[in-house]
Amino acid sequence: MTLIVKTVTRLTVGLILIFGIYIILHGHLSPGGGFAGGVIVALAFVHLMLAFGEDVAVSKISRNLASHLESIGALMFLGVALLGFLGGSFFLNILIKGSPFKLFSAGTIPLSNIAIGIKVGVGLFAIFLALVILEKSKGAK
Amino acid sequence: MDTAIIIPFFVIIPLGAAFLISLLGRYVRRFSEIAICASSLFLLVLCLYARLLLHQATDKILVYKIGGWVPPFGICMVLDGLSAFMLVTVNVVAFFIALYSLSYMEKYTDKPKFFTLFSLMVCGMNGIIVTGDLFNLFVFLEIASISSYALVAFGTEAEELEASFKYAIMGSIASSFIFLGIAFLYGFTSTLNMADIARVLSSKPNAWIVPFVSVLFLTGFGLKAALVPFHAWLPDAHPSAPASISAMLSGILIKTLGVYALVRIFFNIIGATHNYLSILMFLGALSMLVGVILALSQWDLKRLLAYHSISQIGYVVLGIGLGTPLGIFAGLYHLFNHSIFKSLLFLNSGAVDYAAETRDLKETGGLAKVMPVTGWTSLIASMSIAGIPPFNGFFSKLLIIIACIQKGYLGYALCAVIGSILTLASFMKVQKFVFFGQLKPGFQNIKEVPLAMKLSMICLAAICAIGGLMLLPSLKFFLDDAVNVLVQGTRYAASVLGGTLN
Amino acid sequence: MELHILLIFMIFAAIVAIEVKDLLSSVIAVGAVGFALCLAFLILKAPDLAITQLVVEILCLIILIRATIKKDLPLVIEGRWVFNTVSTLAFICLFLFFAWTALRELPRFGEPMMTVVKKYLSEGVSKTGAVNLVTAVILDFRAYDTLGEATVLFTSVIGIMAILRRPGRKKPEDIDNAR
Amino acid sequence: MILYMLCLMLFCVGLYGVLRKRNLIKIIVGLGIMEYSMNLFFVLLGYRFHGRAPIDAQDQTILNMVDPLPQALVLTSIVIGLGVTALVISIAIRMYEKYGTFDITKIKRLKG
Numbered sequence: 001m002t003l004i005v006k007t008v009t010r011l012t013v014g015l016i017l018i019f020g021i022y023i024i025l026h027g028h029l030s031p032g033g034g035f036a037g038g039v040i041v042a043l044a045f046v047h048l049m050l051a052f053g054e055d056v057a058v059s060k061i062s063r064n065l066a067s068h069l070e071s072i073g074a075l076m077f078l079g080v081a082l083l084g085f086l087g088g089s090f091f092l093n094i095l096i097k098g099s100p101f102k103l104f105s106a107g108t109i110p111l112s113n114i115a116i117g118i119k120v121g122v123g124l125f126a127i128f129l130a131l132v133i134l135e136k137s138k139g140a141k
Numbered sequence: 142m143d144t145a146i147i148i149p150f151f152v153i154i155p156l157g158a159a160f161l162i163s164l165l166g167r168y169v170r171r172f173s174e175i176a177i178c179a180s181s182l183f184l185l186v187l188c189l190y191a192r193l194l195l196h197q198a199t200d201k202i203l204v205y206k207i208g209g210w211v212p213p214f215g216i217c218m219v220l221d222g223l224s225a226f227m228l229v230t231v232n233v234v235a236f237f238i239a240l241y242s243l244s245y246m247e248k249y250t251d252k253p254k255f256f257t258l259f260s261l262m263v264c265g266m267n268g269i270i271v272t273g274d275l276f277n278l279f280v281f282l283e284i285a286s287i288s289s290y291a292l293v294a295f296g297t298e299a300e301e302l303e304a305s306f307k308y309a310i311m312g313s314i315a316s317s318f319i320f321l322g323i324a325f326l327y328g329f330t331s332t333l334n335m336a337d338i339a340r341v342l343s344s345k346p347n348a349w350i351v352p353f354v355s356v357l358f359l360t361g362f363g364l365k366a367a368l369v370p371f372h373a374w375l376p377d378a379h380p381s382a383p384a385s386i387s388a389m390l391s392g393i394l395i396k397t398l399g400v401y402a403l404v405r406i407f408f409n410i411i412g413a414t415h416n417y418l419s420i421l422m423f424l425g426a427l428s429m430l431v432g433v434i435l436a437l438s439q440w441d442l443k444r445l446l447a448y449h450s451i452s453q454i455g456y457v458v459l460g461i462g463l464g465t466p467l468g469i470f471a472g473l474y475h476l477f478n479h480s481i482f483k484s485l486l487f488l489n490s491g492a493v494d495y496a497a498e499t500r501d502l503k504e505t506g507g508l509a510k511v512m513p514v515t516g517w518t519s520l521i522a523s524m525s526i527a528g529i530p531p532f533n534g535f536f537s538k539l540l541i542i543i544a545c546i547q548k549g550y551l552g553y554a555l556c557a558v559i560g561s562i563l564t565l566a567s568f569m570k571v572q573k574f575v576f577f578g579q580l581k582p583g584f585q586n587i588k589e590v591p592l593a594m595k596l597s598m599i600c601l602a603a604i605c606a607i608g609g610l611m612l613l614p615s616l617k618f619f620l621d622d623a624v625n626v627l628v629q630g631t632r633y634a635a636s637v638l639g640g641t642l643n
Numbered sequence: 644m645e646l647h648i649l650l651i652f653m654i655f656a657a658i659v660a661i662e663v664k665d666l667l668s669s670v671i672a673v674g675a676v677g678f679a680l681c682l683a684f685l686i687l688k689a690p691d692l693a694i695t696q697l698v699v700e701i702l703c704l705i706i707l708i709r710a711t712i713k714k715d716l717p718l719v720i721e722g723r724w725v726f727n728t729v730s731t732l733a734f735i736c737l738f739l740f741f742a743w744t745a746l747r748e749l750p751r752f753g754e755p756m757m758t759v760v761k762k763y764l765s766e767g768v769s770k771t772g773a774v775n776l777v778t779a780v781i782l783d784f785r786a787y788d789t790l791g792e793a794t795v796l797f798t799s800v801i802g803i804m805a806i807l808r809r810p811g812r813k814k815p816e817d818i819d820n821a822r
Numbered sequence: 823m824i825l826y827m828l829c830l831m832l833f834c835v836g837l838y839g840v841l842r843k844r845n846l847i848k849i850i851v852g853l854g855i856m857e858y859s860m861n862l863f864f865v866l867l868g869y870r871f872h873g874r875a876p877i878d879a880q881d882q883t884i885l886n887m888v889d890p891l892p893q894a895l896v897l898t899s900i901v902i903g904l905g906v907t908a909l910v911i912s913i914a915i916r917m918y919e920k921y922g923t924f925d926i927t928k929i930k931r932l933k934g
């Protein structure tokens with residue numbers, strides 16, 4: 001890509017990432033949530049990959065790490081669900097609810113949002129990476 | 142402690158197994174094999190235990206409220222006679238197929254991914270069976286469907302990809318119709334709990350929207366079950382998959398996604414009137430004949446079996462569509478029997494493919510001499526599917542025919558008899574060309590398949606042989622409870638909600 | 644009113660996407676439908692959906708464009724074209740006619756029944772602590788659905804990895820070595 | 823009512839594309855359009871006139887919120903749609919690699 005694209009990318013990619021994390025963490029207070037935030041995080045990496053090529057993106061997060069993080073995110077969400085058994089029921093929201101409109105409120109909901117965010121972000125990035133690597137290996141052959 | 146607490150574990154165990162396999166499968170040697178065997182064995186034990194618990198429950202129904210939210214506000218899981226019956230069917234077959242896959246999948250790369258997807262598919266089917274919420278049913282249906290699309294293309298050869306694409310497109314159209322049906326029902330009743338929908342619908346008789354929604358559901362689930370006007374994807378998708386997945390798809394996936402969901406919605410939510418039942422019977426009889434006639438001209442072993450799946454699903458739907466207790470009993474009994482012998486037949490075809498590396502009927506011959514276990518088990522399965530007396534297929538087909546005559550549908554009874562005769566002819570062809578006759582040169586040196594594959598085939602054949610025992614009075618409760626759920630129809634609502642509102 | 648205009652725009656864009664010959668133009672037209680849908684969600688007071696639709700649309704478009712760029716589209720007209728098209732159109736007309744009769748029984752647009760939902764609206768914040776009621780529904784009242792949703796995505800990621808791996812089968816000599 | 827009908831017409835445009843087009847990418851595009859229209863239909867069912875978004879505010883009480891349940895369900899449905907679309911695209915890319923074309927009439931090896 002051209003220098004202009006690379007420079008703009010360098011400036012914006014961090015902002016996009018932070019915005020994604022903000023959306024994930026504030027899912028219970030404002031529109032958005034784990035899924036939308038996770039896709040934004042994935043898009044930040046995709047943006048990096050489109051501008052600088054996949055090598056730079058892979059140096060930030062490798063394919064193995066991505067698939068591990070995805071499984072860990074999924075297990076974390078299942079763990080949140082199983083946590084409910086401590087209170088007697090699957091998916092019971094057992095943590096203290098706190099007062100509304102605060103960041104630390106709503107019991108397990110922010111935890112679920114974080115788990116989904118991790119899972120979705122790295123999962124979609126892994127899909128994209130797999131597609132790019134496929135095309136590259138085809139070119140090499 | 143509430144006994145209903147075991148219900149969520151039907152979903153949690155395969156889900157946890159899938160996540161762990163994808164995390165650790167590549168590093169810990171043999172982890173994926175051990176995990177899949179342990180989880181499916183545990184599920185098998187759990188579903189038998191659940192059946193036992195259900196027997197002791199007062200109303201023959203267990204309801205579990207997820208998150209403690211009372212339905213219809215939260216999602217509930219329901220275990221009644223029909224779900225317990227389906228759970229036993231699914232988990233028995235899934236356990237033996239998992240055992241078989243241990244050796245069979247040596248031919249493919251990346252086994253951990255295979256077992257992850259396999260486990261997710263089991264999770265999707267169990268989720269469909271135990272759920273009591275319409276939208277939740279859709280979500281788990283998608284899990285099972287997406288994993289099956291990926292598994293059909295697991296070999297990544299050209300034909301597998303093409304079959305998988307066709308299957309994925311057809312499956313997505315089916316899902317769209319189902320989703321649209323759910324949207325209409327939500328707009329009309331403003332609730333998603335299946336029992337609650339049934340309650341609201343029964344208070345609003347003669348609504349025009351109900352037939353429309355039933356047509357949407359019939360199209361959607363009919364596509365998933367491959368009833369005849371919607372069957373075009375099945376003969377491509379089922380043969381292209383690895384043999385253990387073909388067994389899974391033909392044996393239980395089309396029944397859970399198609400027949401079970403259709404029957405649950407038609408009988409327990411919408412209420413089965415005479416018109417719906419006659420449509421079901423007609424589609425069943427049509428699939429029965431068209432499937433078997435198309436199967437006669439096939440020379441590819443797996444493709445032949447796939448066409449027979451269409452035909453046998455026709456028997457199941459015809460039996461259930463009769464609407465009488467005997468008809469439903471026969472239909473469900475045939476569903477169980479078919480899932481056993483059809484998965485066994487696909488496993489046999491996989492064994493032939495594994496050892497002889499061909500599945501063309503014209504090339505094989507005399508394999509019974511070099512592969513005795515495969516030969517004998519496939520003989521038992523063929524006799525079962527064709528309806529030869531001591532085996533289980535005979536009893537269920539006989540009951541279907543008797544139920545047809547009892548209700549006065551002599552034409553349908555005749556169709557069933559013709560279908561059965563043609564099935565017999567077609568399987569005599571299979572036996573003649575694959576396992577009997579002259580051993581072709583080049584096949585002298587092939588060996589019998591590995592132990593795990595043999596073991597699972599022998600166990601399934603044993604179930605085929607003793608399947609007739611399920612008609613004994615002491616074991617009959619297993620099917621009778623399932624039949625009662627369907628016969629009571631929309632009173633399902635009262636038994637689900639009644640157990641939870643107080 | 645603005646919803647009508649948006650929907651008509653979406654239908655036109657969809658027809659363009661289906662009928663245009665160039666694949667890239669088709670993908671871009673489908674992007675137009677997606678962004679119009681995002682606006683429609685905003686008008687319908689669904690900001691969560693608007694955000695999600697927007698980002699998903701971007702991701703889908705990037706993947707689709709990467710898949711289609713520099714690829715061919717031969718124009719295909721097979722035999723029985725007229726018959727197939729007419730039968731498809733007839734089926735669609737039949738579907739729309741029956742849908743029309745069924746739609747009359749739904750509650751009128753803008754006045755949903757909301758029997759179950761009343762409880763979510765009245766007790767959602769106090770019972771779950773989440774201010775955003777959509778989040779309260781997806782992660783508390785119906786969290787089990789969301790577990791399913793996350794699993795669907797997980798399934799499709801694993802499925803894509805499985806489909807894109809190569810080679811799919813081992814060579815015969817590898818199997819013999821393993822034995 | 824007119825809105826519902828327009829939405830179902832959008833659905834039919836997608837369905838036409840899936841059933842009649844003979845190109846893998848066009849079929850995927852058709853599926854995408856079907857998904858959009860389904861999602862929109864569900865959200866339309868939950869709209870109330872003069873409704874407000876279902877998010878509480880700190881300093882005022884909000885009456886007349888729109889129905890949050892269809893929104894939650896459609897969120898799930900969007901994710902499912904994304905999963906299916908991505909899977910189908912990857913199958914199509916592998917098929918392009920094997921056959922060198924997206925044209926379905928040249929691909930047909932299997933006869934259903």
